[in-house]
Amino acid sequence: MPKVPVSQLKPGMKLAKPVVAKNGMVMLGEATELTQTWIERIDDMGIASVFIDGPPVQTVSREDALSALDARFAPIEDKPYMKNLKKIVREHIEGLYE
């Protein structure tokens, strides 16, 4: 559920939280799929960023993330419970890049 600045919004992105006007009125509900018009409207309202549905934008590449995972688990991979834990974490990380 990343917070995306208005300048990076693209049509098709879905809102994770409603966009609310300064007077409290809900302008766009949760799960609204953004169109170019809506994006411009949000910008006009002076809103800086909105919560978008989906995994957070990753700052490292998938390869780097997975090789870092391997590196930090390497010394203890064979210890009790750790192999399964690594598998779960790996799947979680892979899910962030889908």
Added chain:
Amino acid sequence: MSEIDSRILRHKVESINTLPTVPAVLKKLSAVIEKPKITVVEISSFISSDPALTSKVLKMVNSAIYGFPGRIASVSHATMLLGLNVIKGLLLGVSVFELMQKTMNGLYEHSLACAIASRVIAQKKELKEPEEVSVAGLLHDIGKVILLLEFSEPYESAMNEAREKNLPIFEAEKNRFDATHADVGGWLAEKWRFPRNLIEVIQFHHRPALAKNAPLETAIVHVADMLVRARGFGFAGENLVPEVNPVAWELLKLSDQDIRDILSEMEDNMETAEEPT
């Protein structure tokens, strides 16, 4: 190969209010929270008298660290809801944020993620007060801050050794200080008059089998710390995943889905639980 006697270390920790390396904001806070019979009202006033502090405290109270569905709008509401110990812990957390970032970049992120994970596990285990465990998660590594402030050269050499030899940081610490950040954290928690359970969780988060009063809470922070490191959030001295203590792990009986839930909760909230500015 002990360079520094642990008794000297302990003495320094207990006289933290006089150390020149410790910033004024922490000294001021230390003086307040170590008062023997401080009341919720006094703490509430202390926070309310500082608008910047109020804002940071409220932001943290309403963040994923505590997982409250409703909005807490006032300091008095927060203190009433959370109680003295959680508020003290929260105050420390917001006040040492910048210090954590300056002494060890990534430590605050690590601590924040640990607070979130601790809270989620505590809720899954249906603890009555998951916020208390959350505070322990937030503060479990505070000992590292003091060690770095007061003994930066030996600590940096400890970090180098940890990296070069793939050692957990607490082992490299033990080689130099005859004590670890867990011991230092425990002494600090004692000084600041936190309850025995919280002291124990901080003191034994790397050796949870030694926790006699709060084995469950200690196991929670131990496992939370491991999960944060497994996922790779932040930095806490080196980039290793510790082997989980089997006794602690079996005490919690977390399912694969539980682990996924904890990872998701951390992931979703790490960007929103930003610095308390």
